[in-house]
Amino acid sequence: MNEPASPAPDAPVPASDVTIDDDLRATLAGLADVLIPPGDDMPSGGEVVIGRDVLAAVIRIRPDLVDGLRELLATAKGEDPAGAVARLEAEDAAGFGLLTTVVAGGYFYDPGVREALDYHGQQAVPIVESDPPDYEANGLLAAVVARGPIYRPTPEE
């Protein structure tokens, strides 16, 4: 019988020797640029995922996605990137989901992108009890109470 697990501290992402070759990386960069073009002072998907090599981190974190990604990229290789993205979105929901997970997941994993978005992860925000509680401020809850019960009571037998 196992002991109950308890919340664990950070565990390092294991290193990976899995790679994706240059042709497929170039294909991925093209698809990523279609999904996430540059603009609004933000880099493109290709610039982040391939240019900053966030792909290596994604592969370490999600090695289970690599085979599917290789297959998808091999199919899209040589195809117009916009056409390939449109084809996947229309015809291959699972493949499109895999591609967008790698591209957007990698994009938002990048510290520079997070900084630019002013997004710093799912932060710890301890609950602080206010006095009065926020639900009582400005008579918020008192108005509900004043409206009275809204349930149907148990009928008499």
Add this chain to the structure above:
Amino acid sequence: MTDRNGRADVLIIGAGASGAVAAKRLAEEGFDVVCLEQGDWPDYAKARAGHPDFELTAARDWSWDPNERAWTADYPVDDSDSDITALMWNGVGGGTVVYAAHWQRNMPSDFRVRTLDGVADDWPLTYEELEPYYVRVERDWGVSGLAGDTAFPPGEGPPMPPVPLAEMGRRVAKAHNELGWHWWPAPNAIATKPYGRLRACVQRATCLRGCAEGAKASVDLTYWPDAVELGAKLVTGARAKRLEVDGSGRVTGATWVDADGNEHFQAADVTLLCANGIGTPRLLLLSATDGQPEGLANSSGLVGKRLMMHPFGTVVGLFEDDIGSSQGVWGQHLHSLEFYETDPDRGFVRGAKWGLQPTGGPLAMTMAYPWGEENSVWGPEFHLEIRRRLGHSAMWGFIFEDLPEEDNRVELDPDKTDSAGIPAAKIVYEMSENSNRMIAFHEQRARESLEAAGAYEAIVAPQIRATGWHLLGTCVMGDDPETSVVDRWGRTHDVPNLYVFDGSTWPTSSGMNPTATIAAMASRFTDQLIETRRDQKGA
């Protein structure tokens, strides 16, 4: 505890909510308890809420869909003939490991659906009979909230203060006051301060993917460690294959298969099924005998029938300013039961509970749910769309009551098996016209709610299949053996030492998240089992 060559007083199948409540209570009273759980303890090292890889790993390591996970502990569920996909967590804690911890008592009318609305069935108990058990499990569980909710009879409230309303909640509360609509600080099985084995919540809004903080009350944290300390034996990796029956028709115990495929037998005087609304009828159907070829305890023919899964819906509101909605509890900040009770003018019966929730991190902003494929972020508007949504959106989630229909059902799959060769489950489920009308009505009201709260746009999420978190009704409870599987105490009419303690027993589904009532019912059933211990005759 007595040594009877491994024979237990009570055998429990399944270590989720109902199994945990029963095991701890029975162990407190000195019963020799063995629980067979097909999965393992949750691995919270994989709960990555505080780490940059959270959004990349969450759906893989905390998937709700057994067909996606396909772990050894999972059995396939063929849902090809179902409008809704069945979701579950097969491990210690059961669904509470990945639930949103919305802790909703049923309302009094939920127990009197036939009497009040002329449809379905009344429950063989009232709200008032169950109320003391709600109070008990709310203390054992670790629930936060506020007494005095005008949607319920007066009574004792949860032991911890509610989670904050947050900015989204304050806006919606003010709007509902202007509309004259109900809202209340939400009840959650989330600790707002250290409580027993629970730590205080830090509002990472990651509750559905394993709580990394140990703040969400899941029974692997709140019940099982105590039950084990009290002497209950919890056997993990133990897949129940069938219940065995002696010549008198009593259950002698269960044959189970370990992770290596080896068969074992656990003998017991009394057996409790706590394996959820699919796993429990599956095991009864697997346990058919020559004398009961349609499945054990199935003289009514209702084992597996009347499956209810709660259609689910979402409406998202977009706000101009940052309302901090990537954080919070998930969980719910407030709830509304304004449209819960039946109003015949609406064109449908029964109703739904609303829970106000955050929307999460940036990757969640790219998903087809709840945003809709027609609102795709990909392409030239990507950055604009992400900034529009991230931190600027709040959503209502709805639990729609579905009524029991015999055609909606669980069967044994004639072809598929789990990895040990045990037949899989197949579900057949069609959403009713009543449900469709209810969904349309509530989604329109929710638009009005969010727009009144200041949202400049409200998006109705598409109706998707992967929402079957609540598996109910498949071993219906009642007084008449011809029209029910178990009696009002969870005991099967056909087999006197066999009980069902999980949500399978529900005559109707209510429009609430079911864990509070599953737990309270399990507590009530267990008390009765203890009180009648001298009347129990084993095999």
